[in-house]
Amino acid sequence: MQTEFLEEARRQAEICNACRYCEGYCSVFPALHAERAFSDGDLTQLANLCHNCRGCYYACQYTAPHEFALNLPQALANVRQDSWEEFAFPRAAGQAFQKSGLRIALATVLGFALLIWAMLSLASAGGEGFYAVLAHNTMVAIFLPAFLFPLLSLAISLRRYWRAVGAGPLRFSDLRGGFAAAANMRNLNGGHGDGCNFEDEDRFSQGRRFAHQAVMYGFLLCFAATSVATLMHYLLDLRAPYPLWSLPKLLGLSGGLLLTLGCIEMIRLKLRADPELGASGATSGEFGFVALLGFVGLSGLALYGLGQTPLMPAMLALHLGAVLAFFLLTPFSKMAHGFYRLAALTADAQKKREVAR
Template sequence: MQADLLQEARRQAEICNACRYCEGYCSVFPALHAERAFADGDLIQLANLCHNCRGCYYACQYTAPHEFDLNLPQALANVRQDSWETFAFPQAAGRAFQKNGLLITLVTVVGFALLFWAARALAASGGEGFYAVLSHNAMLAIFLPAFVFPLISIAISLRRYWRHVGAGPFRPRHLIAAVGQAANMKNLKGGHGDGCNFEDEDRFTHARRAVHQAVMYGFLLCFAATSVATIMHYVFDMPAPYGLFSLPKLLGLAGGLLLTVGCVEMIRLKLRADRLLGAARAFGGELAFIGLLGFVAFSGLGLYVLGQTPAMPALLMLHLGAVLAFFLLMPFTKMAHGFYRLAALTVDAQRKG
């Protein structure tokens, strides 16, 4: 961890601890006020509890030009970003991709190229639908390692985080409480339930909360569609392709729509927001990853529409190439924040007992 980022966050946290004006704003402030002094692990935990709604900044009387020059959202965002890079496995990948939108784009292009090559080199024979372009076994050989690797990477990263913040023994009830908070985005409701100030300091809005829910539930529905299709294939001997009104298609269509709309709106909100209240150096990397996630969803929807046309093979390779890039980059990009935030909420539930 970068000592200067932690020291600045510590300075600001100590001032906030003396003031206590923002006590009811979100989960950060009760946790902050429970401490008398802040170890590095305490600051990392507070940073990952923060949802960067910015309400505390606009309510604060000690922001610039006051001599205290408080900007707690930015201080915590910088520590949070650095923690993701520090705990990433391998760490070099976290340092490379968290802030670099160009590298994320390059990996996506490589994913496209790899899938187009696979379609030519591993051409399917006798398959139906998508399997007429790339066989089921070829897809499994490509995507199973790409799915397992990020799970292992994230598990190692979260173990490092758990140890560094000094969390106690894991208890399922704490995770259940954390999932409940994450499911309704409680910390994006604002201190008085009016929403947050992410777009405009004078306007409270639930737009960011709604967009995060669209992305989260859209992703979960898409994942559910893939999981159901896998069960149908291996357990019930019902291989694809599936009809429009089958469960995998209905889940995938709903998830794709939510995810596409959510990513487009999230990019719009980020472009309108004040970059100086977040981790400014990570802005390009965040936009690139949201764009990649949105393209995965949009290209998947395109396959629903054009799956029976001559455009299908090329569109399938673009979609699968983006999916491959998404999975490989997941532990080292903005996607990691969902796992860290759930861990931070679990640790906070542990603190509350």
């Protein structure tokens, strides 16, 4: 990891540890105040606990032009971004996406869409609905490896992270604590429950928390729709296409709406936020991830609306290209931050348990 990022984060963490004004703001500060000296692993853990709500920056009396020039959100964001690149498997892919994420996402979606369009043009599947242009078994053959690769890559990355922060053997109670903190995103609720200052220093808002929840639960609903449809296909011999009031359709449509609206709101919030409080040079990677995820949801909804029209094959190719790109890029995009943050919250729960003994 880059030494200058770690050293700057260490300098600021030591000043914050002496001040303690922001003690109740989020999970970062209790963890920070529990230490007297900060190893590289400690700083990596603090950085991944940080949700970049920026409340501490706007409350701080030592920001520039003070000689201390504290900017803890940016210092931790730089370490956090660097840790994702360092732990990514393979590392070169993680570094490339963070620097040119928007271009890589666009090129990958279009490339896969053209490839799938060529497949659709060469053969007729002879089924119903979408399967009239692309057979179910062909979809499975394409997407199963694309689904398994990110799981393997993320497992290796999270193992590297767990070792780097010095976390011990995992217990179910620790994992439960991490999932509970991630599920309600309480660290985006601000130090006093009024929300965070991500958009404007003088305005507290729950908008960023709600946008993140919409994206997270929208994605989980879409994943649940695919899982339910797979079980219905293979275990119950109920073949797609499914009617509107079927469980896969209800889950997929509600998930697609949440995912699309959540991503639109996240982009709006990012455009309003101060870029000097985020990671240096990470704008392309962040917007590339949110745009790709939002397009997956939007193209899925468009595909449903165009399912009975001549535009369906082209829309299917575009949507499947986006889904394929999303899965393959997940370990290197900001989608991975959800897994790192869950690992950080779990490690934090583990440390609290050990201190309480």
